[in-house]
Amino acid sequence: MTGEGRAAPRPEPDEGPRPEPGEGLRPELDEGPRLRLFVAVELADAWKAAFADHQARLRRRLQDEAPHLRLRYVRPEGIHLTLKFLGETPASRLPSIESALGQAVPHPPDLRLAVGRVGSFSDRRGPGVVWAGVAADAEALRRLRLLVERLETWLASAGFSRDRQGGFTPHLTLARLPDGMSQRDREVVVRASSEISLSRLEPMTIAFVSLMQSRLGPGGARYERLGRFPAGPSGE
Numbered sequence: 364m365t366g367e368g369r370a371a372p373r374p375e376p377d378e379g380p381r382p383e384p385g386e387g388l389r390p391e392l393d394e395g396p397r398l399r400l401f402v403a404v405e406l407a408d409a410w411k412a413a414f415a416d417h418q419a420r421l422r423r424r425l426q427d428e429a430p431h432l433r434l435r436y437v438r439p440e441g442i443h444l445t446l447k448f449l450g451e452t453p454a455s456r457l458p459s460i461e462s463a464l465g466q467a468v469p470h471p472p473d474l475r476l477a478v479g480r481v482g483s484f485s486d487r488r489g490p491g492v493v494w495a496g497v498a499a500d501a502e503a504l505r506r507l508r509l510l511v512e513r514l515e516t517w518l519a520s521a522g523f524s525r526d527r528q529g530g531f532t533p534h535l536t537l538a539r540l541p542d543g544m545s546q547r548d549r550e551v552v553v554r555a556s557s558e559i560s561l562s563r564l565e566p567m568t569i570a571f572v573s574l575m576q577s578r579l580g581p582g583g584a585r586y587e588r589l590g591r592f593p594a595g596p597s598g599e
Contacts, residue, residue: 396454399577402464402514404444404569405588406535410478413562414495414537415439417481421493421538424555432548434493435539441586442535444476444497446572447514449523459521460574461590467517468572468592472510474503477566481537483553490549491540493556497533507533510572571595 418436425432449460479496499507511531519525537556540549574590 397451398454398457399579400449400452400460400589401445401575401577402447402449402518403573403575404446405573406442406444407567410564410567411439411442413478413564414442414535417495417556417559417561418537420559421556424559425552428555429548429551432544432552433541434552435541435583437536437538438583438585441584442537443573443575443586444533444535446511446531447518447523447526449518456521457589460518461592463517463521464514464572464574464590464592465594467513468510471571471593472506472569474507474510474569475499475566476503476507476533476569478535478561478564481556481559481561482534483556484534490553492536493538493540493552494534494536495561497535504533507531514572 418439421434422436425434452460477498479498481493481495483490484492484494508531515525538552540552544552571591571593573588574592576587576589577584578587
């Protein structure tokens with residue numbers, strides 16, 4: 364990353380007011396329709412196109428090498444960088460969530476990120492997710508983790524549990540492997556996906572984070588932005 368054209372430094376994401384312990388908890392509102400929510404960074408169109416190309420080439424290669432394999436590919440338009448998963452949430456809690464996000468992200472994050480290598484996450488069954496990593500210089504990664512920490516802190520004040528899964532690992536999910544897939548088939552998928560290079564992409568700058576709703580359907584999940592933080596020029 365270079366410093367050419369760098370704008371004046373923006374306030375660090377760990378600056379600003381801190382919530383009081385327990386502030387924003389509204390258990391009496393946990394009624395009514397529920398929405399599947401998460402907080403994420405939406406991707407540039409060029410990134411989505413590159414991931415669509417990678418998925419298409421992976422499909423063709425697996426069709427040639429292992430035609431019996433069926434992956435669950437994420438729709439390219441739905442690939443995103445998840446910062447915080449909120450889960451099934453009563454719609455009545457939206458105001459407190461939006462208030463928390465407004466406090467957590469009062470200024471554009473202005474973080475410059477690039478696409479890293481393609482890899483996989485594993486559990487006791489072996490590789491289960493094909494993903495693309497997110498690359499950045501040490502300062503950008505530090506500020507990205509501070510942004511995630513502020514989201515955790517302010518959303519905890521709105522009644523959401525903090526993530527206790529360990530450190531934040533920025534990644535972009537491209538496909539999921541079925542539960543019943545054998546270890547040998549999983550290794551075939553991982554090798555094929557890692558050997559297919561991604562198109563060369565320009566880095567993207569994070570100008571805002573989004574509150575997203577996931578709608579599950581027969582063709583997979585579809586995503587809708589419910590709000591952006593900070594709000595856009597028109598108050599979006």
